Amino acid sequence: MKRMIRVLALAMTSLIIAGLLAACGDSTSTTAPAAATTAAAATTAAAATATTAAAVTTAAAVTTVAGTATTAAAAAGATTAAGTATTAAAGATTAAAGTGASTGATSGTIRIYSSLPQTGSSKGQTDTIVNAMKLALSDATGGTNKIGNFTIDYQALDDATAAKGQWDADQEKSNANKAASDPDAMVYLGPFNSGAAVVSIPLLNQANVAMISPANTRIGLTKPFEQGEPDVYYPTKVRNYFRVVPADDFQGPAGAEFIKSLNAKKVYVIDDSQAYGVGLAKAFIAYCPTAGLDCATKVSITGKESNYDSLADQIKAANPDAIYFGGITQQQAGKLIGAIRKKGITKPFVGADGILEKAFIDDGGPAADGVYATVAGTQVDKLGPKGQQFIKDYRAKYGKEEAYTIYGYEAMSVALAAIKAAGVKDRAAIIKALQNIKDFDGVLGKWSFDKNGDINLADFLVQQVKGGAWVEVTSVRPKAVNA
Numbered sequence: 001m002k003r004m005i006r007v008l009a010l011a012m013t014s015l016i017i018a019g020l021l022a023a024c025g026d027s028t029s030t031t032a033p034a035a036a037t038t039a040a041a042a043t044t045a046a047a048a049t050a051t052t053a054a055a056v057t058t059a060a061a062v063t064t065v066a067g068t069a070t071t072a073a074a075a076a077g078a079t080t081a082a083g084t085a086t087t088a089a090a091g092a093t094t095a096a097a098g099t100g101a102s103t104g105a106t107s108g109t110i111r112i113y114s115s116l117p118q119t120g121s122s123k124g125q126t127d128t129i130v131n132a133m134k135l136a137l138s139d140a141t142g143g144t145n146k147i148g149n150f151t152i153d154y155q156a157l158d159d160a161t162a163a164k165g166q167w168d169a170d171q172e173k174s175n176a177n178k179a180a181s182d183p184d185a186m187v188y189l190g191p192f193n194s195g196a197a198v199v200s201i202p203l204l205n206q207a208n209v210a211m212i213s214p215a216n217t218r219i220g221l222t223k224p225f226e227q228g229e230p231d232v233y234y235p236t237k238v239r240n241y242f243r244v245v246p247a248d249d250f251q252g253p254a255g256a257e258f259i260k261s262l263n264a265k266k267v268y269v270i271d272d273s274q275a276y277g278v279g280l281a282k283a284f285i286a287y288c289p290t291a292g293l294d295c296a297t298k299v300s301i302t303g304k305e306s307n308y309d310s311l312a313d314q315i316k317a318a319n320p321d322a323i324y325f326g327g328i329t330q331q332q333a334g335k336l337i338g339a340i341r342k343k344g345i346t347k348p349f350v351g352a353d354g355i356l357e358k359a360f361i362d363d364g365g366p367a368a369d370g371v372y373a374t375v376a377g378t379q380v381d382k383l384g385p386k387g388q389q390f391i392k393d394y395r396a397k398y399g400k401e402e403a404y405t406i407y408g409y410e411a412m413s414v415a416l417a418a419i420k421a422a423g424v425k426d427r428a429a430i431i432k433a434l435q436n437i438k439d440f441d442g443v444l445g446k447w448s449f450d451k452n453g454d455i456n457l458a459d460f461l462v463q464q465v466k467g468g469a470w471v472e473v474t475s476v477r478p479k480a481v482n483a
Contacts (some may be wrong), residue, residue, distance in 0.1 A: 002234075005108070008311075017377075018278065026206070026369055030135050040167070044302045046332075047212055047377050057223055068368060071327040072373075073451050103425050104424050104425065105425040106423065106424055107148075107149035107393065108140070108149075109150070109153050109184050110147070110151070110184060110186050110419060110425055111148055111152075111153050111182060111185045111186065112154045112185075112186065112188075112190040112412070112415060113154075113157055113182075113187070113188050113189065114154070114155075114157070114190050114191070115157045115158075115159045115172060115175040115190035116129055116130065116157075116191065117158065117159055117166055117167040117175070117192050119158055119160040119161060119215070120160050120163070120164070120166050121329055121330055121332060121363070122160065122166060122167075122329075123355070124358050124359055125404060126404075128226055128402045129215075129402075129404055129405060130400045131397075131405070132401075133156075133189060133409065134154065134409075135390075135393065135394060135397065136410075136412035136413045137152060137154055137416065139413075140412075140413060140416045141416075147354040147416055147420050148420060148423065150414070150425065154412075157175040157178070159171045159172040159175050163289035165330060166193075166328070167191065167195065167330075169195070170444070172191055172200050173199050174197045175177065175200070176199070176200035177203060178272065179209055180204060180206070180207035180209060181207075182316065184425075185420065185427065186210065186427055186429065186430050187209070187210045187212065187415045187418075188209050188212075189211075189212050189411050189412060190215075191215075191216065192213075192214070192215045192216075193216070193253075193328070194216045195274050195275035195276060195426075196234070197221055198275055201221065201233040201234070201240075201241050202233050202234070202235055204240060205236050205238070205423055206235055208238070208240060208428055209240060210242070210430050211416070212242045212243065212434070213242070213243040213411070214242050214245065214407035215353070215407060216246055216276075217243075217246070217248045217352075217353065217376075218247070218248060218275050218388045219247050219248050221233065221243075222239075222247065222250070222453050223245075223247070223454075224451040225279060225282075230452075234455055238431065239431075239435070239452070239453050241453050242414075242453040243454060243455065244407050244411050244444070244455050245376045245404075245455065246408045246454070246455060246457060246460070247454060248276075248279050248283045248352075249352070249480045250376075250458045250460070250480055251374055251376065251460065252282070252284035252285075252286065253283070253284075253287040253290070253478035253479060253480065254315055254460040254476050255324060255374050256287045257291055257478050258372065258476055259293065259322045259348070260292060260293060261476075262321075262348055263321075264293065264321035264322040264347075265293060265323065266294045266318075266320045266321045266322075267288065267293070267294065267295045268294075268297050268315050268320035268322075268323045269281055269284065269297065269298040269299075269324045269326070269473050270298070270299055270300070270301060270311075270323065271275060271300050271326040271327055271355075272300070272301055272303055272325075272328060273300045273301065274303075274327065274328065274331060275301070275353060277325075277328065279326075279434070280322070280326035280354075281298065284324055285298065285327060287478075296316055299314070301327070301331065301332070301336065302331075303330065303332045307335070308332075308335060308336050308339035308340070309339055309342075312339040312340045312342065315340060315345055318412050318461065320347060321348075322348045322349075322350060323345075323347060323349045324348055324350050324351075325350070325355070326351075326352065326354075326357065327351070327354055329354065329355050329359045329360040330359075333354075333360055334361075334362070334363020334365070334367075335356045337367045337371060341367035341371065342365070342367070348372060349375075350371075350373070351371065351373045352373055352374045352375070353373065353374065353375040353376070353404070355371070355373050356375050356402075356403040356404065356470060358402070358470075361469070369465050369468075370464065371465045372464050372473075373462070373470070374387065374460050374461065374462055374463075375403045375463065376458075376461075377403075377460070377461045378409075378444075378445070378459050378461070379472050380472070384443075384445050384473075385446075386441070386442060387406070387444065388446070390406060391406075396410075400417050403463075403470075406443055406444065407444075410443055410444050413442055413443070414437060416438055417433075417435075418434045418435070418437065419433075421433040433451075434449065437449045441459075444457060458478070458479065459475060459477050460476050461474075461475050461476075461477065462476060
C-alpha cells in the first residue's frame with residue numbers, strides 16, 4: 001500500500017510539471033500573435049496570483065518502480081517542453097538510493113557536470129560560461145584540480161541539439177539522468193534556460209544532486225508563482241537547486257523602472273511562450289502599476305512564425321511609447337525587431353538577459369541597433385577587487401566576456417567551496433553546505449543564499465546595442481514585484 005501511495009504521489013507530481021510546461025508555452029501548440037489580449041486576460045495582476053496549470057490538458061502520469069520512471073502517457077503521444085519532449089520524468093533513471101553517490105569517502109574523484117546549450121546561437125554565450133568555470137576551477141586549486149584529497153573532474157554537457165538550434169528538453173533530461181546515475185557526480189552546474197530547469201530539477205532532486213544555475217531567472221523555480229510552484233519541482237521536499245543570479249521578480253521591475261526613466265507611459269508587451277519569457281513578462285506587467293505604466297496589451301509569439309509583419313502592424317496601430325520583450329534570442333527575437341523597425345516603428349525596444357548576446361545582434365542586423373536589455377550585475381568599473389581580477393584574467397586568456405560569463409565563474413567557485421566545506425563525497429552533505437553559504441566573498445561581491453536557494457543580490461545593468469555591440473548605459477536596483 002505504501003508503495004502504491006508513493007507511485008500515485010509521483011504520478012501527480014509529473015502531471016503538475018507537465019501542466020506547468022504547457023502553461024508556459026513549451027508545447028506543440030502555437031500562439032498566433034494576431035490577436036492582442038489585455039494584460040488582465042493574458043496574465044495575472046501580481047506574481048503571487050498564478051494561472052491554473054491544471055486547466056492545461058496533458059497526459060503525463062508517471063510511475064516509479066525501483067528507481068526507474070516510466071511514462072503512462074507516452075503511448076498516447078503526450079508532449080511537453082519545446083514540443084518534442086515527453087514529461088520531465090519520462091524514461092528517467094533516478095539515483096535517490098545512489099549507489100556510491102553518498103559514500104562518505106574523504107578522497108577520490110568528484111565529478112562536476114555543467115549542462116548548457118552549446119549548439120546553435122547560444123554557443124557564443126555559453127562557451128564563455130564554460131571557459132569561466134574552467135578558470136574558476138584552476139584558480140581555486142592552483143591548477144591542480146584538487147580540493148583537499150579530492151580530484152575534481154569537470155565535464156561540460158550540451159543540452160541543445162542541431163535540429164532545434166537551442167536547448168532541447170529531451171537532451172536536458174538525458175544530461176540530468178547521466179549525472180543522477182553517475183556515482184562520482186556531486187554537482188550539476190546549470191541549466192542555462194529556465195524551461196530546461198523545469199525538466200531537470202525534479203530528476204536531480206530525486207537523485208539528491210546539487211544544482212547551481214548561472215542563468216535561470218524564472219520566479220517559480222524557487223518561489224510561488226504558477227500553481228504548484230516551486231514544490232512540484234522538489235518531490236523529496238529537500239531544496240537541491242540554487243542560482244547565482246536574481247530571479248525575474250527583480251528583473252521584471254528593473255525593466256519597468258528603466259522604461260519609466262525613458263518617460264514612457266504606454267507599453268506593448270510581448271513574450272516568447274517559453275517558461276522564462278512568460279514568467280518575465282508576467283513579472284514586468286505585475287510591476288507596471290507601481291511604475292505608473294499602462295501595460296494592458298500583451299501578445300505571445302512562438303518563435304516559429306514565418307514573419308512578424310502582422311504583429312508589427314498591430315504594434316504600429318497601438319502606438320505605444322515603448323515595447324517590452326520577455327524572451328530569448330532563439331525564439332526569433334532578431335526577426336521580430338527587424339519586422340518592427342521595417343514598419344517605421346522607432347519606439348524603444350527593451351528586452352532582458354535572454355537577448356543580451358551577440359547572436360541577437362547578428363540575427364537582428366542593423367535593426368538591433370538601439371535595443372536595450374537588462375541583466376543582473378554591476379558595472380565592470382564598480383566590481384570589487386575579485387571581480388576586477390576575474391575580468392582581467394578572463395580577457396587575457398579567452399578574450400571578451402559575455403553577460404553571463406562572470407556567473408559561470410561564481411557558480412563553479414561556490415560549488416568548490418561547498419565541496420571543501422562538506423569534506424566528504426556525499427551529495428546530501430554538499431547540498432547542506434550550499435544551504436549554509438553565507439557572506440560568500442566572490443567575484444560578484446559578498447553574498448549569501450537565502451532559504452529558497454536564491455542569491456541575495458539584486459543589482460541590474462541596462463545595456464544597449466551601439467555600433468554592433470552591447471555597451472553598458474546605466475544601472476538600476478529595483479524592488480521585488482511582490483515587495
